[in-house]
Amino acid sequence: MKALRVVVAGRVQGVGYRAWTEAAARRRGLAGWVRNRLDGSVEALLAGEEAALDAMLEAMRRGPPAARVDDLTVEDAEAPAAPGFEVRPTR
Secondary structure (H helix, E strand, C coil), rough: CEEEEEEEEEEEECCHHHHHHHHHHCCCCCEEEEEECCCEEEEEEEEEEEHHHHHHHHHHHHHHCCCCEEEEEEEEEECCCCCCCEEECCC
């Protein structure tokens, strides 16, 4: 299992990006969380098999129909302590 921290910049708040990310991550069997950030970006912690993570990153570069993704920053991270995937409060 591998874990990644992803920060997505662009028009990604107010367009359903968090709900879309949660659904997409669950479909791929990923664990972790997603949340809005005060700077207008969206942050996610994703953990799972490498192929599923690669597919998720590719999908996150597009996002839901109303989103505009300008930048995707990815770095290695520690896997989440709890199983499942959740939407967290803005931080």
